[in-house]
Amino acid sequence: MDFHENGSSPFAWRLEKVGRVDSSNDLVLKRARDGEREGLAIWAQSQRNGRGRLGRSWTSPPGAGLYFSVLLRPPVPAEQVAALSLVAAVAMAEGLSQAGGIPVGLKWPNDLRLAGKKMGGILLEYEPKGGKRPWVVVGVGINLKSPPEGYPAEFRDSVTSMEAAGCRVADEGEIIQTLLGHLARWYGDFLASGFERVRQRWEALCDGIDKHAAVSVAGGPIEGIMRGIDAGGRLLLEESSGELRLIDAGEVVER
Numbered sequence: 447m448d449f450h451e452n453g454s455s456p457f458a459w460r461l462e463k464v465g466r467v468d469s470s471n472d473l474v475l476k477r478a479r480d481g482e483r484e485g486l487a488i489w490a491q492s493q494r495n496g497r498g499r500l501g502r503s504w505t506s507p508p509g510a511g512l513y514f515s516v517l518l519r520p521p522v523p524a525e526q527v528a529a530l531s532l533v534a535a536v537a538m539a540e541g542l543s544q545a546g547g548i549p550v551g552l553k554w555p556n557d558l559r560l561a562g563k564k565m566g567g568i569l570l571e572y573e574p575k576g577g578k579r580p581w582v583v584v585g586v587g588i589n590l591k592s593p594p595e596g597y598p599a600e601f602r603d604s605v606t607s608m609e610a611a612g613c614r615v616a617d618e619g620e621i622i623q624t625l626l627g628h629l630a631r632w633y634g635d636f637l638a639s640g641f642e643r644v645r646q647r648w649e650a651l652c653d654g655i656d657k658h659a660a661v662s663v664a665g666g667p668i669e670g671i672m673r674g675i676d677a678g679g680r681l682l683l684e685e686s687s688g689e690l691r692l693i694d695a696g697e698v699v700e701r
Contacts, residue, residue, distance in 0.1 A: 458485060459485055459487050459516075459626050459630065460485050460486050460487065461487045461488075461489060461622070461623075461626070462486070462487070462488050462489065463489045463491070464488060464489070464490050464491070465490070465491050465492075466490070466491060466492045466493070466494065467490045467492075467493055467494070468493065468494050469490075469493055469494075469585075470488045470489070470490040470493065470513055470514055470515040470585060471515045471569060471571060471583050471585040473488050473490075473515070474486060474488050474515040474516065474517050474583045474585075475571065475573075475583055477517065478517050478573070478581045478583060479573070482517055483517075483519070484517055484518055484519040484581075485516075485517065486516065486517040487514055487515070487516045487517075487622075487626060488514060488515050488516075489512075489513070489514040489622055490513045490514065491513075492513070493513055509591070510589065510590060510591045510592065510593045510607070511587060511588055511589050511590050511591075511607075512586070512587070512588040512590055512618055512621060512622060512625075513585075513586070513587050513588075514585075514586055514622060515583055515584065515585040515586070516583070516584050516586075516626070516629065517581065517582070517583055518530065518581070518582040518583075518584065518633065519579075519581045519582070520580075520582060520633075520636075520637065521579065521637070522579075522637070523579075524572075524579070524580050526641075526678075527570075527572050527580050527582055528570070528678070528679060528694075529636070529641050529644070529678065529679045530570060530582055530584065530633075530636070531555055531556045531568055531570040531584075531679070532555060532556060532641075532644060532645075532648050532675070532679045533629075533632050533633060533636045533641075533644050534556065534568050534570070534584045534586070534629060534632075535552050535555070535556035535557075535558070535568055535648065535651075536552070536632055536644055536647050536648050536651060537625070537628040537629040537631070537632040537633070538550075538558055538566065538568065538586060538588075538625055538628070538629070539551065539552055539558055539651050540628050540632075540647075540651075541621075541624045541625040541627070541628035541629070542558065542566070542588065542608070542613075542621075542625070544624055544628075545613075545614070545616055545620070545621045545624045545625070546608050546613030546614050546615070546616075547613060547614045548560065548611065548612060548613045548614075550565070550651075551651055551652065551653035552648060552651045552652045552653070553652065553653065553654055553698055554652065554654070554672070554675065554681050554698050555679065555681070556568040556570075558588065559653060560606055560608070560611035560613070561606060561611050562653070563604055563605055563606040563611075564604060564605045564606070565588065565589045565605065565606050565607055565608060565611065566586065566587060566588035566589060567586075567587055568584060568585065568586055569584075569585040569586075569587075570582065570583070570584055570585075571583045571585070584629075586625070588608070588621075589605065589606065589607035589608065590607060590608050590609060590615055590618070590621075591607050591608070591609040591610075591615065592606075592607045592609065592610050632644065641677055641678075641679070642677070645674075645675055645676075645677065645679070648675060649674045649675065652672075652674075654672045654698060655672055655673070655674055656671060656672065656673070657671065657672060658670070658671055659671070659672050659683070659698050659699065660698075660699045661681065661683060661693055661696045661697065661698050661699070662696055662697045662698075662699065663693060663695065663696040664695070664696075667699075668683065668685070668691065668693075669685070669686075670683040670684050670685040670686065670691065671683070671684040672684075672698070673690065676692060678694070679694075680692045680693055680694045681693040681694075681696070681698070
């Protein structure tokens with residue numbers, strides 16, 4: 447299924463729908479290594495081994511969520527690729543707000559949130575890691591409905607679904623095309639104008655700005671006030687000393 451999106455889309459999405467797979471990201475990664483051109487989107491009905499950031503699994507039962515991955519080949523240096531996770535986060539938040547009728551917020555770097563709980567996430571994977579121009583796979587998982595058996599115990603108090611939060615849950619095909627349309631527009635804007643407009647919009651959508659938070663990083667947790675993100679997408683955390691600390695990898699836990 448090919449479709450063009452109005453606006454600054456640099457390509458036509460080529461959307462392929464598949465059944466139960468190990469991981470939609472793995473399918474797109476393989477196609478990328480085989481030379482697939484930019485714009486491929488694979489939509490899986492369920493995943494056996496869906497994954498999120500930090501090596502975590504992503505619960506992906508049939509009928510409960512939307513699971514898809516897209517291939518991008520951005521003409522940017524490798525050091526700018528990480529910013530695409532925030533580009534995707536802005537696009538998904540706006541698209542879900544449009545589709546569901548309720549504003550969707552963000553938590554750094556790319557959690558999608560409703561009523562203070564996670565309802566979706568984004569996983570960015572890319573190759574090669576060295577000096578060559580990379581290709582990028584953006585994986586998206588969204589909880590449309592709570593699974594009949596509920597969420598795993600370790601996530602039960604921190605996750606929600608669009609249905610549980612009172613969103614309108616439209617046809618899945620309609621939702622994914624809305625999301626891909628927003629992603630095309632923001633990706634095109636990023637390529638044309640850089641990260642600044644994305645940064646501003648991400649901060650407007652983040653529900654943790656100017657709030658106290660603990661951030662889990664490699665050296666142990668640190669605390670402070672979240673002040674936004676910098677031009678590279680790194681978190682700006684104001685410590686009790688007043689010093690601004692830049693964090694490029696970690697996980698935020700609000701206090």
